[in-house]
Amino acid sequence: MGQRRWLLLLAVFACLLSVSSGRVLKIKTEDDRPLYNHSLARILVEYASAVYMSDLTELFTWTCDRCDGLTKGFEVIELIVDVEHCLQAYVGVAKNLKAVVIAFRGTQEHSMQNWVSDLFWKQLDLNYPDMPDAMVHHGFYSAYHNTTVRPAVLNAVKEAKKYYGDLNIIVTGHSMGGAMAAFCGLDLVVNGGEEKVQVMTFGQPRVGNAAFASYYSLLVPNTFRITHDRDIVPHLPPYYYYFPQKTYHHFPREVWLTEAGFGNLVFYGVEKICDNTGEDPTCSRSVRGTSISDHLTYFGIKMGCEKWRSCNIVMNPPPAESYSTVDVKGNIVLSRTLASPQVLELKTLSET
Numbered sequence: 001m002g003q004r005r006w007l008l009l010l011a012v013f014a015c016l017l018s019v020s021s022g023r024v025l026k027i028k029t030e031d032d033r034p035l036y037n038h039s040l041a042r043i044l045v046e047y048a049s050a051v052y053m054s055d056l057t058e059l060f061t062w063t064c065d066r067c068d069g070l071t072k073g074f075e076v077i078e079l080i081v082d083v084e085h086c087l088q089a090y091v092g093v094a095k096n097l098k099a100v101v102i103a104f105r106g107t108q109e110h111s112m113q114n115w116v117s118d119l120f121w122k123q124l125d126l127n128y129p130d131m132p133d134a135m136v137h138h139g140f141y142s143a144y145h146n147t148t149v150r151p152a153v154l155n156a157v158k159e160a161k162k163y164y165g166d167l168n169i170i171v172t173g174h175s176m177g178g179a180m181a182a183f184c185g186l187d188l189v190v191n192g193g194e195e196k197v198q199v200m201t202f203g204q205p206r207v208g209n210a211a212f213a214s215y216y217s218l219l220v221p222n223t224f225r226i227t228h229d230r231d232i233v234p235h236l237p238p239y240y241y242y243f244p245q246k247t248y249h250h251f252p253r254e255v256w257l258t259e260a261g262f263g264n265l266v267f268y269g270v271e272k273i274c275d276n277t278g279e280d281p282t283c284s285r286s287v288r289g290t291s292i293s294d295h296l297t298y299f300g301i302k303m304g305c306e307k308w309r310s311c312n313i314v315m316n317p318p319p320a321e322s323y324s325t326v327d328v329k330g331n332i333v334l335s336r337t338l339a340s341p342q343v344l345e346l347k348t349l350s351e352t
Helices: 002-020 038-050 056-060 112-119 138-145 149-164 176-190 210-219
Strands: 075-082 087-094 099-104 168-174 197-202 223-228 254-262 265-273 324-326 332-335
Touching: 038 099, 038 168, 038 197, 038 223, 056 075, 056 332, 075 149, 087 149, 087 176, 099 149, 099 176, 138 149, 138 176, 149 176, 168 176, 176 197, 176 210, 176 223
Parallel strands: 099 168, 168 197, 197 223, 223 254
Antiparallel strands: 075 087, 075 332, 087 099, 254 265, 324 332
16 A cells, blocks of 8 residues: 555656656746746856856857857857956857846855855945945945956947847856846946846845845846755845844845755755745745755756866967957956847847
8 A cells, every 4th residue: 555655656746747847937926026937047057157167268169068058059258257356257148048148157265165154244334326225245246346347247248239239138147156146237227227137146145235135126126046945155144033124135036946855866846936025934044954065056057166276267278369358467358359230039038
């Protein structure tokens, strides 16, 4: 009897797996916010993974080990390496998405544990411009706004739209790269006047307080923060329940990934669309105990550098001088010149 019950249970899981595989998961939220698109998330996680590659030649030509699969055919327009601050990002055009894709790299510290420990003590220490009561993490804000990254990214977006037309813009990143992606998306809307901006991040830490989260969610509503099971980084810097206005607070909307199965046998992944508070107690905040290993894998894709080491770059063979510029501090920008206009027929972001 027990064996028959197990066989029936396995059959049910097999059916669920067969139904869920190969489909586009679009879930309507209760307050008419934008839809979460499972297929788009699977594509963007590969872009967020590829930006960690240290071989700049392979990344710029999109021939690296992680530059295949769902992102095949992507055209990098600009690759930015801020050596001074150990930051990396790229901007390019995904013709299958009819969109400009911007990806930011996460931390590349010697020790992930040290970076995580530092986040426990980070305080709200910067007033966000023109947003009363909104405060943010100075380090994350500066990584985007006060380095060579921002002007190079904005220039590449301008060039892409000049060549391809009024494309949608999708910004992504993992870990600290997710924090930079959020500031970039907000910058494009507030200062760049862009209207078709979507942000999707993976394992992103908190970046501001509740006031900032409210402003952000109004200005960049097409935002999804993907979190994985017990990933420790979305819990940092800490949220203090009794001081809601003085503590860090996530903006919505979270999508929480968990796996269903028995023991080491995983049948399928579950994607829960969380509420519009940004701090849904039934999603990642519900876990007891956290994990660094869950931070380093999303949708089965490795996130992070090939090896955890200080800011390491390789150019083999070096790109032609016409593609690269190096400033006095050693920061590198590889740029592709776009010849003549080519307009792509646009899809809406919910259709991509």
